[in-house]
Amino acid sequence: MRGKLLQLLMRTSNTFVSGQEISENLGISRTAVWKHIEELRKNGYELEAVPRKGYRLTHTPNHATADEIEAILSTENIGKNIIYKKEVTSTQALAHDMARNDASEGTLVVADYQQKGKGRLGREWHSPPGTGLWFSLILRPDIPPQKAPQLTLLTAVAVTEGINKAAGIEAQIKWPNDILIDGKKTAGILTEMQSEPDRVQAVIVGIGININQQPEHFPELLLSKATSLSIAKENKIFSRAKVIAAILERYEDWYYQYLIDGFEQVRKRWEELAVTIGKEITATTVTKTVEGLAQGITEDGVLLLKKKDGQIEHIYSADIH
Numbered sequence: 001m002r003g004k005l006l007q008l009l010m011r012t013s014n015t016f017v018s019g020q021e022i023s024e025n026l027g028i029s030r031t032a033v034w035k036h037i038e039e040l041r042k043n044g045y046e047l048e049a050v051p052r053k054g055y056r057l058t059h060t061p062n063h064a065t066a067d068e069i070e071a072i073l074s075t076e077n078i079g080k081n082i083i084y085k086k087e088v089t090s091t092q093a094l095a096h097d098m099a100r101n102d103a104s105e106g107t108l109v110v111a112d113y114q115q116k117g118k119g120r121l122g123r124e125w126h127s128p129p130g131t132g133l134w135f136s137l138i139l140r141p142d143i144p145p146q147k148a149p150q151l152t153l154l155t156a157v158a159v160t161e162g163i164n165k166a167a168g169i170e171a172q173i174k175w176p177n178d179i180l181i182d183g184k185k186t187a188g189i190l191t192e193m194q195s196e197p198d199r200v201q202a203v204i205v206g207i208g209i210n211i212n213q214q215p216e217h218f219p220e221l222l223l224s225k226a227t228s229l230s231i232a233k234e235n236k237i238f239s240r241a242k243v244i245a246a247i248l249e250r251y252e253d254w255y256y257q258y259l260i261d262g263f264e265q266v267r268k269r270w271e272e273l274a275v276t277i278g279k280e281i282t283a284t285t286v287t288k289t290v291e292g293l294a295q296g297i298t299e300d301g302v303l304l305l306k307k308k309d310g311q312i313e314h315i316y317s318a319d320i321h
C-alpha cells in the first residue's frame with residue numbers, strides 16, 4: 001500500500017495532493033493515509049503538508065526500499081514480493097531461509113548493507129551501506145538441477161541490459177559471470193540452489209552491483225579492479241530503485257522467455273554482450289593454464305577455447321585474462 005501511495009506522490013510531486021484524494025484513490029481511510037505518510041517520513045522521505053492543500057513529496061532518500069521499488073516496478077511476478085532490510089548478514093542466507101519456508105517465485109530480498117556479502121567459492125563481496133544494490137531473487141523453475149547454471153548466464157544478460165537501460169552504460173560480461181565497465185568489475189552474480197536429485201526446488205540468484213560508490217568506498221585491494229556506475233558516469237548519483245527496477249524488468253522478460261523457448265536465445269545474447277568471445281585469452285584452472293581463442297559457450301555455459309593446435313578445450317571453471 002505504501003508503494004502505491006509513494007507512486008501517487010511521485011506522480012504529483014509538482015503539486016499538492018489532498019488527503020481526501022489519496023484516500024479515495026487508494027481506498028483507505030484518512031487516518032490510514034496519515035499513518036502511511038508518517039511512516040514514509042520515518043524512512044527518510046520529506047513531505048510538505050499544507051492545510052487545505054494536502055501533501056507534496058519534496059525529497060526521496062536514495063534507498064531501494066520495498067516501497068520505492070514497488071512504486072516504480074512494472075513486472076508481473078519478478079520482484080512483486082519484496083523484503084527490504086537495512087542490514088543483513090547476507091541476502092543469500094535470508095533468501096535461502098525464505099525459500100525453505102515456501103516463499104513464492106519472484107520474491108526479492110534486498111538490503112542496504114551486508115555484513116558478510118558472499119561471493120563464489122567462499123570469497124567475500126564488499127557490500128557497504130548507502131551505495132550499491134545487494135539482492136537475491138528466489139526462482140522456482142521447473143528444470144533439472146544440471147540446467148541451473150544457465151540461469152547464471154541469463155542473469156548476467158539481464159543485469160547488463162538493465163544497467164544499460166537505467167544508466168546508459170554499456171557494460172560487458174566476462175566469463176563466467178562478472179559484469180565489467182571499462183574492464184573493471186561492477187557487478188557479481190552468485191547462483192545457488194535447493195534441489196532434489198532430479199528437480200530444482202529453488203534457485204537463489206544473488207546479485208551485487210556497485211552503483212554510487214566513489215573510489216574512497218573501495219578497500220585498497222579492490223580499487224584497481226572494481227568500479228561503480230557512478231564512477232563510470234562522471235560521479236552521477238543514480239537512483240538505486242530505478243536501477244533495480246530496470247534489471248528486474250529485463251529479468252522477467254528473459255526468464256519467462258527462457259522457460260518457454262529454452263536457452264538458445266539467452267546463449268546468443270550472452271555471446272553478444274561478452275567481452276571474452278572472439279579474443280585470445282588465457283584461462284587458469286586449478287590444474288593448468290590454457291591459451292586460445294574464446295569461441296563461445298555451450299548449452300551449459302562451458303567456455304570453448306580453440307588452442308593453437310586447433311583442438312577445442314572445454315573450460316568448466318577458471319580465471320581468465
Ligand code: BTX
Pocket residue numbers: 089090091092093114116117118119120121123124125126127133134135136185186187188189190206207208209210222225226227
Ligand atoms: P566472485 O567470487 O566472482 O567475486 C568475488 C571477488 O570479487 C572478491 O574476491 C573480490 O576480489 C571482488 N569483489 C568483492 N567485492 C566486490 C565489489 N563490491 N565490487 C567488485 N569486486 C568485488 C561474485 O563473486 C558474486 C557476488 C554476489 C554478491 C551478491 S550481493 C547479494 C547476494 N548476497 C550475497 O551475500 N551475495 C550476493
